[in-house]
Amino acid sequence: MDDGNAELQESISALTSMPVPEHVSIPKIEIRARPAPVPSNSELEAGRVFFAEGAKFVMSVVDAAAIPPPDRPEVCFCGRSNVGKSSLINALTGQKKLARTSRTPGRTQQLNYFSIRDSLYLVDVPGYGYARMPKKIQRRGRQLLFNYLRGRAALRRVFLLLDARHAVTSTDQAFLDAMAESAVPMQFVLTKSDLTNRESTKRTQSRISQAIVDFPSLHMEVISTSSRRMAGIDMLRSTIASLK
């Protein structure tokens, strides 16, 4: 019996409080990532209206204990350094200078809170996986990120950003593995789609499928975006508006 099957057996036993006989073999389910369906006009409109007034900067913290009280839903944008997290927040809000972006990886080292209509927070977080950053700063960023991700009840979704050209790298896989036990809903967002073509985006998607087998709280619908071309931004706005 392989490991996946043993785990599944255990989960089912836990759910039903009944032991699953060893001879019962449960096939491992392969989960396929797929492009998110195009939202309806009314869903797109809801997204447009929700973001129409842009966002307000609320606070920047280096200690997860100092974040605002969880009095409204929030979503955050995780991913490797330089993948385009801050740029995506600027594209969503239509404010080019709201979140600080940089060509040099490692720009965002705090949790930055932005408020939409006083009813939802967007959270920009430190990136991971930039090997040339001093170890101490990497460690601090990682600790801050995981302290935040652990037990933030108001967190409705973690958008996990992947560069459309590179898909799931080993550092993304490590992040996914670290999050596998968490119940926080996650969804993949591809960034910089302007730098690649449709074929390669498809390949990226199948590599995502391989990475997410056995991951319980992941949305399978992948949103492809380009902050530079404003592609897919309306779709992401409507997804976020539906979580408020």
Ligand SMILES: Nc1nc2c(ncn2[C@@H]2O[C@H](COP(=O)(O)OP(=O)(O)OP(=O)(O)O)[C@@H](O)[C@H]2O)c(=O)[nH]1
């Ligand atoms: N071509 C292209 N470049 C992009 C896009 N989005 C971001 N970039 C560029 O990618 C670089 C990194 O963008 P950021 O938004 O600062 O990335 P980040 O993920 O916030 O990075 P850290 O804060 O360092 O973790 C910048 O030079 C951006 O101009 C995009 O959609 N297309």
Ligand SMILES: [Mg+2]
């Ligand atoms: Mg950033």
